[in-house]
Amino acid sequence: MSVFETILTKAYKSTEWNKEKTLTSPNRGVYFGDGLFETMVYQNDELRFFGFHLDRLLEGMKLLGLNESKISPSEIIEHCKSIYQGEPLRVRLTIFRDGVGKYTPISEGFTQILHLTKLDKAPKIKSKAIVSKKVRLSFNSFSHLKTTSSLDYVMANKERQEQKADEVILLDSFKNVAESGASNIFWLKKGIVYTPSLESGCIAGISRRVLMKELIGKGKEVSEGLYPLSELLQAESVWVSNVSGISMIESIENSEFDTEMPDFLKGLL
Structure with a gap:
């Protein structure tokens, strides 16, 4: 060892x-x-x-x-x-x-x-992301915690692997965007940063907490809520983040995004 x-x-x-x-x-x-x-x-x-x-x-x-x-x-x-x-x-x-x-x-x-x-650092760009068709997340009193009951994420990443994708996007039971296979998700549209609220069933990620705090501190508008997939697909840029860093997403299904990391994200993680 x-x-x-x-x-x-x-x-x-x-x-x-x-x-x-x-x-x-x-x-x-x-x-x-x-x-x-x-x-x-x-x-x-x-x-x-x-x-x-x-x-x-x-x-x-x-x-x-x-x-x-x-x-x-x-x-x-x-x-x-x-x-x-x-x-x-x-x-x-x-x-x-x-x-x-x-x-x-x-x-x-x-x-x-x-x-x-x-530590394996997060790649700067993830080229291909899919939306999981097999897994839906649900909100409850402990869904925001990292529990050892992680079968949703195992099955979602198995689906990603089978489709030879770099990332998988998870929706909640109402088909709102929740998170990615092992990270929280954010997107930029018309100068506003969006991210799903915890009511989507997503994890209360540490990098999520850090990014939201830092961006708000810089005067950036951050909107947290329940958003259908169509809102995400209309974004200008999309990224996922966890403790290993930030990865820009190049495409989700048939939608493509700017992969240049915004200046306000550089150096945060």
Whole structure:
């Protein structure tokens, strides 16, 4: 296992992180997807936007009824520092509830998995995007969180792969634009930046939060709402973003867009 493929686990009652290649089965992560995860970037001796990631993680833990006090941000940072060799790291923290049982939870404890790998940055341009015909997202009290119940995104990206596309666009159950296969989506039209609201069932992405905050701070008009696919297809430019960066979209189905990154986006992620 190289420095760019380090996996550590920590049991609920343990004070130590251990290197393990396998996990005990059965567990609620495998059985029910009863867990959460955050994907972060470690670079220049810091976890980028770590405070925002913690906000979302702790919100999810509170909703699931997990013991938030058992999360130690300093331990996560120390492990990143211990293997950092100057190249950005992709840091995934996954937690799943302890115990097994049936659907009803029986514990507030959880196991943590820290997975550190080399970061692959987002491509500047994604040439071909399709609209998923097999997956529709729905809004609920936890749809904005990154849960380990991610079959919608697995199936959407399988569809993308089968059609040899670079990106897949997901709609909600009312056929409004929601997000892409692993990123939030934005578009520019007549000087206004548009992005789907959380009511579409999209993830409350960290890069989404950062971009909206920065653009509004620069005086840019940002409109958040429920938009049919036709609104997206009339855009001047379209981009998707996650922790790995921003990618401009060249085409969606038969519509083409400007792939020159707008000046107001440069350097933000």
